[in-house]
Amino acid sequence: MLEHNELKGLPGLGPAPPTLDCMDVKQGIRRNFARRARSYDRHAEMQRRMAHGLVAAVGESLARAGRILEIGCGTGYLTHLLRQANGEARLVALDLDAALVAAARRRLGPEAGVSWLVADGETPLRGEYDLIIANATFQWFTRPGETLAAYYRSLAPGGVLAFSTLGPQTFRELAEALNRAARSLNLPTTPPIPAQGFGDRETWSDRLYRAGFRQARLTREMATASFPSVKEFLKALQATGATNPRPCPFSPRLLTALIEAYQTNYARDGAIPVSYDMIWAVAEKS
Numbered sequence: 371m372l373e374h375n376e377l378k379g380l381p382g383l384g385p386a387p388p389t390l391d392c393m394d395v396k397q398g399i400r401r402n403f404a405r406r407a408r409s410y411d412r413h414a415e416m417q418r419r420m421a422h423g424l425v426a427a428v429g430e431s432l433a434r435a436g437r438i439l440e441i442g443c444g445t446g447y448l449t450h451l452l453r454q455a456n457g458e459a460r461l462v463a464l465d466l467d468a469a470l471v472a473a474a475r476r477r478l479g480p481e482a483g484v485s486w487l488v489a490d491g492e493t494p495l496r497g498e499y500d501l502i503i504a505n506a507t508f509q510w511f512t513r514p515g516e517t518l519a520a521y522y523r524s525l526a527p528g529g530v531l532a533f534s535t536l537g538p539q540t541f542r543e544l545a546e547a548l549n550r551a552a553r554s555l556n557l558p559t560t561p562p563i564p565a566q567g568f569g570d571r572e573t574w575s576d577r578l579y580r581a582g583f584r585q586a587r588l589t590r591e592m593a594t595a596s597f598p599s600v601k602e603f604l605k606a607l608q609a610t611g612a613t614n615p616r617p618c619p620f621s622p623r624l625l626t627a628l629i630e631a632y633q634t635n636y637a638r639d640g641a642i643p644v645s646y647d648m649i650w651a652v653a654e655k656s
């Protein structure tokens with residue numbers, strides 16, 4: 371069984387916060403990912419898949435871009451793909467956290483000629499870009515509408531905004547098992563899972579339109595990962611930092627009930643499925 375203190379920061383396991391303070395949430399996101407800078411790459415298989423899908427979706431715009439800005443570079447997996455695809459562009463990569471930027475810088479090395487920044491991608495940007503790109507990051511934005519509008523303004527005419535993100539069906543088995551567990555224990559509230567609040571394809575399409583983008587292509591794919599046990603999944607989730615930015619105490623009783631509900635309702639052939647709701651968007655400033 372997972373220990374109680376192993377659970378701090380698991381995906382939304384805890385009562386809904388009474389008020390949502392964006393700064394606290396942002397600090398929580400930064401802290402979660404920073405703590406996992408060393409373990410992230412071992413467990414980020416789906417994020418890598420999303421990065422390759424993103425590069426394929428951007429197509430020729432990537433090779434043509436002279437100025438590229440990457441938001442939420444993390445440990446630099448996408449940054450490396452961007453550099454491989456376009457060795458000439460002026461490439462700026464930023465992340466909320468210094469430890470992640472340092473890991474990305476190590477991955478690419480000084481000869482890659484990337485300008486690294488520790489910054490919040492939701493604060494006003496300087497400069498003009500041909501391509502603004504982000505992999506598996508926008509689901510953590512606290513002001514997505516305003517931020518997309520700022521990106522629109524920072525793009526050169528004909529410039530492209532491209533991102534992949536996770537939708538609300540991500541970890542749907544976990545959400546469902548948690549509901550069952552809470553009901554079985556007669557808990558008055560169901561602990562929230564951040565993924566349930568992520569925007570779906572229609573929401574992102576609408577946000578892009580409101581931000582000024584008139585041409586956008588959005589695609590969605592459901593993918594299923596397989597883990598030997600619920601505990602292994604929860605540990606892997608924790609190792610990527612994709613957990614609740616505002617962790618709340620979570621009782622061992624609820625954890626046991628959650629594992630049992632997940633196992634009973636979903637386990638097949640000695641493995642449990644985990645859903646990922648993947649969305650890719652490519653929008654052009656006409």
Ligand SMILES: C[S@@+](CC[C@H](N)C(=O)[O-])C[C@H]1O[C@@H](n2cnc3c(N)ncnc32)[C@H](O)[C@@H]1O
Nearest residue numbers: 403442443444447465466490491505506507510
């Ligand atoms: C799931 S990781 C993805 C990392 C990387 N893009 C990849 O594909 O491996 C999400 C990253 O977004 C960063 N992030 C989240 N919100 C951010 C923000 N507002 N500004 C900059 N980076 C942010 C996190 O620190 C984390 O490194």
